[in-house]
Amino acid sequence: MAMDGYRGFLGLLVAALLVGFLSVIFTLIWVLHYREGLGWDGRAPEFNWHPVLVVTGFVFIQGIAIIVYRLPWTWKCSKLLMKFIHAGLNTIAAILAIISLVAVFDYHNTSNIPNMYSLHSWIGMIAVILYILQLVLGFFIFLLPLAPLSLRALLMPIHVYSGLFLFGTVIATVLMGVTEKLIFSLRENPAYSTFPPEGVFTNTLGLLILLFGALIFWIVTRPQWKRPKEPNSTLLQPNRGTPEGVEGSMAINFGNMDKSDSEINNEAAARKRNITIDEAGQRSTV
Amino acid sequence: MAMDGYRGFLGLLVAALLVGFLSVIFTLIWVLHYREGLGWDGRAPEFNWHPVLVVTGFVFIQGIAIIVYRLPWTWKCSKLLMKFIHAGLNTIAAILAIISLVAVFDYHNTSNIPNMYSLHSWIGMIAVILYILQLVLGFFIFLLPLAPLSLRALLMPIHVYSGLFLFGTVIATVLMGVTEKLIFSLRENPAYSTFPPEGVFTNTLGLLILLFGALIFWIVTRPQWKRPKEPNSTLLQPNRGTPEGVEGSMAINFGNMDKSDSEINNEAAARKRNITIDEAGQRSTV
Numbered sequence: 001m002a003m004d005g006y007r008g009f010l011g012l013l014v015a016a017l018l019v020g021f022l023s024v025i026f027t028l029i030w031v032l033h034y035r036e037g038l039g040w041d042g043r044a045p046e047f048n049w050h051p052v053l054v055v056t057g058f059v060f061i062q063g064i065a066i067i068v069y070r071l072p073w074t075w076k077c078s079k080l081l082m083k084f085i086h087a088g089l090n091t092i093a094a095i096l097a098i099i100s101l102v103a104v105f106d107y108h109n110t111s112n113i114p115n116m117y118s119l120h121s122w123i124g125m126i127a128v129i130l131y132i133l134q135l136v137l138g139f140f141i142f143l144l145p146l147a148p149l150s151l152r153a154l155l156m157p158i159h160v161y162s163g164l165f166l167f168g169t170v171i172a173t174v175l176m177g178v179t180e181k182l183i184f185s186l187r188e189n190p191a192y193s194t195f196p197p198e199g200v201f202t203n204t205l206g207l208l209i210l211l212f213g214a215l216i217f218w219i220v221t222r223p224q225w226k227r228p229k230e231p232n233s234t235l236l237q238p239n240r241g242t243p244e245g246v247e248g249s250m251a252i253n254f255g256n257m258d259k260s261d262s263e264i265n266n267e268a269a270a271r272k273r274n275i276t277i278d279e280a281g282q283r284s285t286v
Numbered sequence: 287m288a289m290d291g292y293r294g295f296l297g298l299l300v301a302a303l304l305v306g307f308l309s310v311i312f313t314l315i316w317v318l319h320y321r322e323g324l325g326w327d328g329r330a331p332e333f334n335w336h337p338v339l340v341v342t343g344f345v346f347i348q349g350i351a352i353i354v355y356r357l358p359w360t361w362k363c364s365k366l367l368m369k370f371i372h373a374g375l376n377t378i379a380a381i382l383a384i385i386s387l388v389a390v391f392d393y394h395n396t397s398n399i400p401n402m403y404s405l406h407s408w409i410g411m412i413a414v415i416l417y418i419l420q421l422v423l424g425f426f427i428f429l430l431p432l433a434p435l436s437l438r439a440l441l442m443p444i445h446v447y448s449g450l451f452l453f454g455t456v457i458a459t460v461l462m463g464v465t466e467k468l469i470f471s472l473r474e475n476p477a478y479s480t481f482p483p484e485g486v487f488t489n490t491l492g493l494l495i496l497l498f499g500a501l502i503f504w505i506v507t508r509p510q511w512k513r514p515k516e517p518n519s520t521l522l523q524p525n526r527g528t529p530e531g532v533e534g535s536m537a538i539n540f541g542n543m544d545k546s547d548s549e550i551n552n553e554a555a556a557r558k559r560n561i562t563i564d565e566a567g568q569r570s571t572v
Contacts, residue, residue: 114479119465119492126493161507165500172458172496176465179405183469193400206405207412210458214451221447 042110057096328396343382
């Protein structure tokens with residue numbers, strides 16, 4: 001598995017995992033040490049599941065789901081298996097995000113706090129709805145062997161763009177949520193403006209989450225770290241002498257139109273021939 | 287100036303300009319109609335310059351600066367002229383961002399409100415400092431004819447990544463700022479949680495700013511809308527039969543390593559030959 005800049009990739013991956021893991025730990029320390037702990041009683045401990053589940057699922061797991069195709073030791077696994085892992089991680093993230101919404105709505109209703117009035121809630125709700133839509137569309141278009149290849153090629157840049165934009169929106173929403181919660185919780189004794197330990201600690205959590213986003217965004221936009229095409233797809237590759245405008249097309253990292261196109265063609269061909277191999281691959285690797 | 291999907295580009299550009307312009311108008315309506323207006327008195331009207339200048343400069347003008355190379359009617363202009371426009375717009379954005387900081391610090395100091403305690407202020411300050419650093423580095427490395435071409439080719443993906451990441455961070459910071467300001471201002475009569483007109487209106491402003499970011503991010507990551515290489519650079523283009531890993535490299539939209547490399551080489555060559563032409567181009571177009 002030769003890879004251009006393998007050690008650089010590994011260093012950034014370890015950094016991303018570390019920063020993501022630290023973000024989850026910091027969130028747990030925040031709610032367990034500085035706040036009321038965790039519980040499911042319609043009170044503050046139930047609300048506290050909201051940040052824990054969002055940072056664990058909607059930030060950390062979603063971030064890993066975004067870069068999972070780029071792990072070079074998975075390049076020997078079938079593309080179909082990797083799609084299942086990508087879809088599976090995003091499904092876990094979506095479920096945790098939904099439970100985190102249940103927690104906050106339940107807390108609000110028990111405590112007679114109105115729902116959905118803040119910008120945080122508006123953007124967060126839009127993000128969850130679009131994330132589920134992205135998941136369902138991705139499942140039917142890219143995972144199930146139903147959609148015609150031309151449709152896949154057409155929608156892949158939109159899928160990639162939407163995924164990255166939603167990830168960024170989720171991080172922005174988390175930072176708004178931290179802001180809201182600190183202002184609400186640190187009114188007096190101590191006030192947020194007096195630099196109390198909880199304020200400084202949770203601001204640091206916000207910085208960690210932003211840094212995690214920066215690392216994932218860097219890893220996923222390095223074209224040299226993209227999963228290579230399937231081995232025999234060169235045969236199906238179109239004429240390389242295409243005009244400049246088309247050459248180098250498709251989205252972000254995301255190679256070019258020709259490449260993705262041939263990859264999709266090849267994948268479909270491989271799927272017809274090698275279903276048993278794919279399944280064996282899944283059994284041996286999962 | 288043939289362009290792949292020219293009408294789609296034009297539609298999205300008009301949408302981005304409209305949404306960006308609306309964001310500025312909404313911000314003005316917010317501070318003039320719902321808040322205390324504008325002034326430079328150390329009180330609330332001085333603070334109000336903070337959102338106005340940030341949304342105008344750090345969001346709208348920065349967004350335009352990001353996509354300025356992609357306007358197809360500028361493709362007949364020299365690359366050097368376009369770099370001046372890109373750098374100029376970013377300089378204006380930086381100056382407005384700095385004045386917006388002066389406004390908020392001055393207001394805080396006059397009103398005895400502590401500075402730099404919130405997550406909004408931490409991330410915002412980091413963004414302004416990194417933005418100025420990016421501007422200075424960009425000036426010395428890509429605009430002035432000082433840096434060796436290999437250094438330019440090495441740093442261009444970092445420049446592009448940093449620019450987009452900072453733009454996203456600025457938008458996240460604005461959304462945090464809106465959240466803070468609405469919670470502070472709408473405590474009672476009316477409370478933010480009772481859906482008062484100011485809350486709904488300013489939440490909508492937040493959505494507009496997020497939408498502006500989405501449009502800019504889409505426009506700048508479509509590879510088919512990238513400014514074409516200079517006409518004679520094909521001569522300098524390296525062998526197209528490079529291995530897949532390198533082919534299609536470089537960052538985001540940003541073509542590939544080979545392409546950018548040859549573009550930089552070509553540009554240097556063109557600069558030596560055509561300085562007079564460049565200058566004439568600038569005079570006739572600016």
